Amino acid sequence: MISIFLLQWQRFRREPLLVLSFFGLTIFFVFFLAGSANTNQITVQTYLEDDVSQSSADEWLTVLNQSETFRFELTEEEDARSAVMNGEASLALQLRNDNYRILVTVDDQNYQLVNGYVQQVFQEELRLAEVESSLESVEIRDTIAQELEEPVLTVTSDTIAGDDNGFLYDARLHTLFGMTLFFSVYTMMFSLTNVAEEKRLGTWDRLIVSPLRKWEVYLGHLLYCFLIGFLQILTIFLFFEYVFQFNIGANFGAILLIIACYAFAIVSVGMLLIGLVRTTQQLQAVIPIVATAMAMIGGAFWPVEIVSNEIMIILSKAMPIFYGMEALKGVAYLDQGILEISEPLAIMFLFGVFSMGIGINLMERRAS
Amino acid sequence: MLETEELSKQFKGKIAVEGVNLHLERGESVGLLGPNGAGKSTTISMISSLIKPTSGDVLLDGKNVIKDPGKIRRVLGVVPQEIALYEELTAYENLKFFGRIYGLRGKALEKNIEEVFELVGLTDRQKDIVKTYSGGMKRRINIAAALLHEPEVLIMDEPTVGIDPQSRSHILEMVRELNLKKGMTVLYTSHYMEEVERLCDRVYIMDHGRIISSGTKDELKSILSSEETIMIDLDRPYPDLYNDLKQHDGILQTMETETGLKLIVPKGSRLLGELFQIADRHQAKVVNVHVQTPTLEDVFLHLTGRKLRD
Incomplete structure (x- = not known):
């Protein structure tokens, strides 16, 4: 079994282009669809009233830009007004010394959010400034910061961001999870074509008439395909977590388990496809169809929650990628643990067991 | 040493091989002769435990190996009709892999690889990628891969199909040498009469899935005396x-x-x-x-x- 497994790595080393191209495509698509920067940030064009000094403006912008939701960009008043008038921006912020104004064309959700945030910042800063001026001998900001480190009472407020149905959605993470799971299907299934190719070339027969047992031959191949898929998904998650600061969740053990169950399910679906088709060419034609359909229906490209067609929703439940996405989102959005995601994990595992069983059975029937 | 008893195989009700009885004595070189589609490859696939017969037995030293193919697999070297190699790897890497699956390791494996390369005359090209080889060279490596574990019985399924006369001659010489000098038992299938005449002591003639005649070359020729x-x-x-x-x-x-x-x-x-x-x-x-x-x-x-x- 080890010999077969090592042989696959040796073959990969000689011809790595296919696997590496899917790896590269994943990074490319996630990077450009999700963006390297935080695309969820709302950019607010900001201009100054005449008597506001540059240093004062810098201080306000520093405080305002501590938010992850908003990005305040300093611009000329004329440009800001022009952008609002031309519809390029829905609002602009004018900074005054102890106050602000918002230039707005429509009273939309962004206006409410920006106004609420800026108002909160100004109120806090002005209060602090007032307290500082009355207590000259005390470093009030440091004292408050220290108090906040160990608060007497903690109030946690969870906000469900999203549409009216209230489902959780983070465009960046969804793209990362969706694209990574989608492209890993190609990597794993195309790696599995080695099995079909070996049968075509006759090397498979050579292995069968050797002292190796048949399960060892299968396991060697499957382990390689599983590992290459597992490593691809893991590497891409780590890459975007550490290089582009995507927050995939703190429960790393759960993430590893999800990847393992998903990779197992996909390798098994691949075996089922090999069992169903007759030639390598057919398999190569079927893989893109299956991968794309699975990703579209299973919610890798867009959230299943926005789909209204009942049939498509039912179909999505038959796709392992759906459960992979559910589990990953659970860990990333809600900080769920292994126990909470045990249901999608179990479904993926069972999916794998059934597909593998049927696939190998079909292959063996054909061979005999 | 190796024999078949009433070996038959049907594919979806269609008879491919029917009632084949043949035997090989130790050190013998036996030819299995027949046109394309005669059932030669199916017969040797059953003997080598690649496919299970519909009925009949394969006996190795008198013991049935259908149920426990492990016994025959260890002593058998099978040269398939197609070039069954990993073409993106070097010849050395191929042989190392095929040696490993037969349990060879370390110095024993290296020694056997060296000997086999010498036998097939490709020592100088062992580090080359197989896909850069000519058809004849690939055929030689195809044979080499079956010889690494020093099998007692070598089954060759049309090993010279589609190659140049020089490589063909080399292969025939090599098989003769393995049989005569190393005492390897050889079952050689071919539809090239002259190869069988040159290599084999005894011949089975097969057609439409059946053995239609057998004997030494002289015995067969005497049919037409x-x-x-x-x-x-x-x-x-x-x-x-x-x-x-x-x-x-x-x-x-x-x-x-x-x-x-x-x-x-x-x-x-x-x-x-x-x-x-x-x-x-x-x-x-x-x-x-x-x-x-x-x-x-x-x-x-x-x-x-x-x-x-x-």
Whole structure:
């Protein structure tokens, strides 16, 4: 079994282009669809009233830009007004010394959010400034910061961001999870074509008439395909977590388990496809169809929650990628643990067991 | 040493092999001769435990190996008809892998690889990627991969298909050497009569899934001891002449060859004069006439009524 497994790595080393191209495509698509920067940030064009000094403006912008939701960009008043008038921006912020104004064309959700945030910042800063001026001998900001480190009472407020149905959605993470799971299907299934190719070339027969047992031959191949898929998904998650600061969740053990169950399910679906088709060419034609359909229906490209067609929703439940996405989102959005995601994990595992069983059975029937 | 008893195989109700009985003694070189589709590959696939027979047994030293194929797999070296190698790897890497799956490791593996490369005459090219090899070289490595574990029985399924004469000659020499010098038992299937004649002590002739005759080369040729072969070379094909001769009562078999016609006639029949007359009637130009004793090819033609390469 080890010999077969090592042989696959040796073959990969000689011809790595296919696997590496899917790896590269994943990074490319996630990077450009999700963006390297935080695309969820709302950019607010900001201009100054005449008597506001540059240093004062810098201080306000520093405080305002501590938010992850908003990005305040300093611009000329004329440009800001022009952008609002031309519809390029829905609002602009004018900074005054102890106050602000918002230039707005429509009273939309962004206006409410920006106004609420800026108002909160100004109120806090002005209060602090007032307290500082009355207590000259005390470093009030440091004292408050220290108090906040160990608060007497903690109030946690969870906000469900999203549409009216209230489902959780983070465009960046969804793209990362969706694209990574989608492209890993190609990597794993195309790696599995080695099995079909070996049968075509006759090397498979050579292995069968050797002292190796048949399960060892299968396991060697499957382990390689599983590992290459597992490593691809893991590497891409780590890459975007550490290089582009995507927050995939703190429960790393759960993430590893999800990847393992998903990779197992996909390798098994691949075996089922090999069992169903007759030639390598057919398999190569079927893989893109299956991968794309699975990703579209299973919610890798867009959230299943926005789909209204009942049939498509039912179909999505038959796709392992759906459960992979559910589990990953659970860990990333809600900080769920292994126990909470045990249901999608179990479904993926069972999916794998059934597909593998049927696939190998079909292959063996054909061979005999 | 190795024998089959009433070995049969059906694919979806269609009979591929039926009631095949053959045996190989230790150190023997046995040929399995038959045209394409005769059932040779299916037979050796069953012997080598690649596919299970529908009925019948394969015995190794008297023990049935159908249920426990592990026994036969360890002593068998199988050279498949197709080039079953990993072409993106070097020849050395291929042999190392095939050696490992037979349990060879370390120095023993290295030694065997070296010996096998020497045997197939590719020591200098061992580090080259297989896909850069010529067809003949690939065939040699294909054989080498089956020899690494020093098998007691070597089964070769048409190992010289589609290669140049030089490589073919090299392979035949090599097989003969393995059989004579190393005492390896060889089961050699081919539809090239001259290969079987050159390599094998005994021959099984197979057609339509059955063994239709067997014996030593001389025994088989003696089937036609009362016949002789007349080879007639013509300047071009004469279909009417061929049809006329086919109807002739005194001619047992008529077949077209690349250069003319081949006739099997009763020994001592004085047909030559008449043949010239018939040729003259068809205005055929006879270039050469040669009377010879029967070959295995003639035996095959006699038994099956068709050429080996039909």
